[in-house]
Amino acid sequence: GEDVEQSLFLSVREGDSSVINCTYTDSSSTYLYWYKQEPGAGLQLLTYIFSNMDMKQDQRLTVLLNKKDKHLSLRIADTQTGDSAIYFCAESTSNTGKLIFGQGTTLQVKP
Amino acid sequence: NAGVTQTPKFRVLKTGQSMTLLCAQDMNHEYMYWYRQDPGMGLRLIHYSVGEGTTAKGEVPDGYNVSRLKKQNFLLGLESAAPSQTSVYFCASSYGTAETQYFGPGTRLLVL
Numbered sequence: 001g002e003d004v005e006q007s008l009f010l011s012v013r014e015g016d017s018s019v020i021n022c023t024y025t026d027s028s029s030t031y032l033y034w035y036k037q038e039p040g041a042g043l044q045l046l047t048y049i050f051s052n053m054d055m056k057q058d059q060r061l062t063v064l065l066n067k068k069d070k071h072l073s074l075r076i077a078d079t080q081t082g083d084s085a086i087y088f089c090a091e092s093t094s095n096t097g098k099l100i101f102g103q104g105t106t107l108q109v110k111p
Numbered sequence: 112n113a114g115v116t117q118t119p120k121f122r123v124l125k126t127g128q129s130m131t132l133l134c135a136q137d138m139n140h141e142y143m144y145w146y147r148q149d150p151g152m153g154l155r156l157i158h159y160s161v162g163e164g165t166t167a168k169g170e171v172p173d174g175y176n177v178s179r180l181k182k183q184n185f186l187l188g189l190e191s192a193a194p195s196q197t198s199v200y201f202c203a204s205s206y207g208t209a210e211t212q213y214f215g216p217g218t219r220l221l222v223l
Contacts (some may be wrong), residue, residue, distance in 0.1 A: 004153075008151070033220075042115075042214040043154075043201065043214040044209050044214075045212075045213075048211065074159070076180050088154070092208070093145060097142055097208035097210070098159060098169065098211070099154075099156070099203075101153035101154040102153050103151055
């Protein structure tokens, strides 16, 4: 079945770049998403990429998609303490729009 | 626009009690979803709806029922709560299958 995997924790220093990785199994994925969850809050869509794209850049965020390896990454440039949160990767494949989420990566930004 | 709202924000139940979680959206979205979030497991889909009057099972539907009598509302029911249903419940909605899902703030449920 469909499966999405992420590493659970990443710690970086303020000002460094962060790279959060995600792998997925379903080759028929149409859209791949990155969501951010701050403590006690819901999920906020950060960015998404269509499966026929390799890269998408949006200000400090860069998404890279390697469809051959089924690997997705989110790079945050100049990471700030406000970026500390849990980041979820999700894929959408079926006609129902159902999202399959990874376990989430907790990003800790040290001052 | 309020977006997606959820009621209540927090609830404590005893085993065997019942309750209904309400999700409302004011964006005229066709699709609505209920997820649960457990530590280390990400979000898992419980039930979803592709339009008013329709519902379907997701990944973890057992112990839950849903109804979509009005387009803007999606209700999640627990008929007989169990401690395993202690979780944070999120509702989401979208225009269509390839559209962004917008999430509510979540409902924290504790079953004792």
